[in-house]
Amino acid sequence: MPYNHGVYNQEQETSLTTPIQGTAGLQVIFGTAPIHLAADPAAAVNKPVVCYSFAECQQAMGYSDDFENFTICQSMDACFRVFNVAPIILVNVLDPSKSSHTTQNAEEECAVADGAVAYAKQFVLLDTIVVKNADATLVAGSDYVATHAEDGTVTITILSEAAKEAETLKVASTSLKPDGVTAADIVGGVDALTGKETGLELVRQIYPRFGMTPGILLAPGWSHNPTVAAALQAKTEGINGNFDCVTYLDISTDPEEDGAEVYTDVKTAKEALGATSPHAAALWPMGAVGDKVYYLSAMFAALTAYTDAGNSDVPYESPSNKDLKITKTVLKDGTEVLLDQQQANDLLNANGVITAINANGYKAWGNNTAAYPSTTDPKDRWLAVRRFFDWDGNNFILTYFQKVDKPGNTRLIQSIVDSQNIIGNGYVARDYCAGYRTEFKSDENPITNLLDGHLTVHTYLAPYIPAEYIENIREYDTEALEAALTGGGE
Numbered sequence: 400m401p402y403n404h405g406v407y408n409q410e411q412e413t414s415l416t417t418p419i420q421g422t423a424g425l426q427v428i429f430g431t432a433p434i435h436l437a438a439d440p441a442a443a444v445n446k447p448v449v450c451y452s453f454a455e456c457q458q459a460m461g462y463s464d465d466f467e468n469f470t471i472c473q474s475m476d477a478c479f480r481v482f483n484v485a486p487i488i489l490v491n492v493l494d495p496s497k498s499s500h501t502t503q504n505a506e507e508e509c510a511v512a513d514g515a516v517a518y519a520k521q522f523v524l525l526d527t528i529v530v531k532n533a534d535a536t537l538v539a540g541s542d543y544v545a546t547h548a549e550d551g552t553v554t555i556t557i558l559s560e561a562a563k564e565a566e567t568l569k570v571a572s573t574s575l576k577p578d579g580v581t582a583a584d585i586v587g588g589v590d591a592l593t594g595k596e597t598g599l600e601l602v603r604q605i606y607p608r609f610g611m612t613p614g615i616l617l618a619p620g621w622s623h624n625p626t627v628a629a630a631l632q633a634k635t636e637g638i639n640g641n642f643d644c645v646t647y648l649d650i651s652t653d654p655e656e657d658g659a660e661v662y663t664d665v666k667t668a669k670e671a672l673g674a675t676s677p678h679a680a681a682l683w684p685m686g687a688v689g690d691k692v693y694y695l696s697a698m699f700a701a702l703t704a705y706t707d708a709g710n711s712d713v714p715y716e717s718p719s720n721k722d723l724k725i726t727k728t729v730l731k732d733g734t735e736v737l738l739d740q741q742q743a744n745d746l747l748n749a750n751g752v753i754t755a756i757n758a759n760g761y762k763a764w765g766n767n768t769a770a771y772p773s774t775t776d777p778k779d780r781w782l783a784v785r786r787f788f789d790w791d792g793n794n795f796i797l798t799y800f801q802k803v804d805k806p807g808n809t810r811l812i813q814s815i816v817d818s819q820n821i822i823g824n825g826y827v828a829r830d831y832c833a834g835y836r837t838e839f840k841s842d843e844n845p846i847t848n849l850l851d852g853h854l855t856v857h858t859y860l861a862p863y864i865p866a867e868y869i870e871n872i873r874e875y876d877t878e879a880l881e882a883a884l885t886g887g888g889e
Contacts, residue, residue: 423704423712423714423790424614424700424704424707425486425487425615425704426474426478426487427488427614427617428619428697429492429621430471430490430618430619431469431471431492431577431580431620432460432461432472432491433460433461433463433468433522434461434493435522435523435524435525436461436463437459437460437461438458440495441495443460443491444491444492444493444496445491445492446601447489447490447601447604447609448460449486449488450485450486450489451486452485453475453479456475457475460475464476466620466691469493469577470619470621473691473693473697474489474700475487476691477697477698477701481688481724482702482705482724483705484701484704484708488613490598492585492597492598497579499576499579499581500575500580500584501573502574503573504571504572504574505571506529506531506569506570506571507570508567508569509568509570510567511566511568514563515555516555516557516570517552519552520552522574522575522576523572524574525545527572528545528553528570530543530562530568530570531569532559532569533565537568542557542559542562543555543556543559543562544558553572582621582624583626585598585624586627586630587600587601599618602616605638606638606639612638612642612797613642614645614786615645615704616631616634616635616644616647617646618696619693620694622646622647622696623650623651624656625673628648628672628674628679631646631679632646632673632679635676635679641796642789642792642796643678643788644789645678645679645785645786647680647696647700649681649682649696650681650682650752651672652683652730653730653731657671659684662683662736662746663746665683666746666752668683669751669752674751676768676769676770677768677776677779677780679770680699680767680768680769681752681769682694682696682753683747683752683754684729685729685730686725686761687725687726693725695728695754695755698725699753702718702722702724702763706718706721711829713787713831714783714787715783715831715832715862717782717783718763719753719762719867720763720764721762721763722760722761723761723763724761725761728755728757737757738755738756739756740764743756743764748765748766751768751771751772753766753767753782766865767781767782768780768785777864781864784862787831787832788860795819799815802814802815812839816839819837819856819858823837830863831863832862833861833863834860835861836858838857839854839855839856840857
């Protein structure tokens, strides 16, 4: 043992833990992408890809305004071109290795004009093109270069002098077939032999890959399918065994899909969709910006993330009554839908459906989760409250994961309680919530639990409820009239 003589310093681990913040409105978007336009199509299949800009999206997944065939693109557009919010995570399920997702284009004679061939096929995978001059197969890169034209067709520029002199060349290829994708592809699964995950099963990979927790699960163009809607709702809870988030579901505007063409049928269509989870929001109808028609979930999710970003990435404020940046609400076929406030209130909001109304520009309209009106518990009814609960719970896990397996002593307990209360006091001071406190209660920590290594803290939190109903009671003031006319005299 050393002999101490003098003045000494000693340092101790800080008892207050700095919180680790996730991205509150992180969108994880599932669907189909024009990967024939991507830099590396094979790398963009059933793999989560994080993007911080439109250029990154375009390089990784390709981009097309054809939202019907390439559903992911509407979220790319909404996030980066309309709201300018990032990041987003994209998962494309359109898989060229599946025969049902491709079309084999038989060899055909194509005219050579001005040293090039205009190949009229759509969605062509460039690396599958085979060009022949008579029976001689040309080599890509040295004999020709193939590029996609703006109209979606392919231009084959001839480099070989011999091929330039030919009147025609034979061309064969493989094209993507986006209409071959099914709801089962979106839902995905796990290969029993390889363990490979596809579709919605890839939600599990978000945190291990990127260190971020999902905020909103989306599948615009697919979430109006009951099978997909059920899977999305199931995936919002217990991600990685720990994390929770929400999903935004579209109610179809097509009666042939058990949807609703008119607002009076929306309640029935919501029930047919099976949208009932407190971790879900149901939306109707669709939104348009000029000629572009979006599923409302894509625009509402971008608006949600945009709202969060303006609030220091804290999801305490509802996106309702905020500019949705659309020019009209429509059915799938482009037919305009014009709801007034009373219609939106009485038959949509009242049945747990979020919509949009034109109030000096189109605003998102509705605060209820899909669980309403069956559920009235404030943490499950109000979307903003539900999202705050999920976000706060995820942050707790991320913050105190480092404490797991430490000695379960008083110092550990106190550090968690004190840290949480400091965090909560900050939320209250900034008006993120009305109250927030964490306690360690002896009755919730019996000796049997303690001996099992199980510590429990109890957090009481009260995110603010949206001021959905503001009333002004007005009454005629007879005394004021009398005073004005008589001067208050006899």
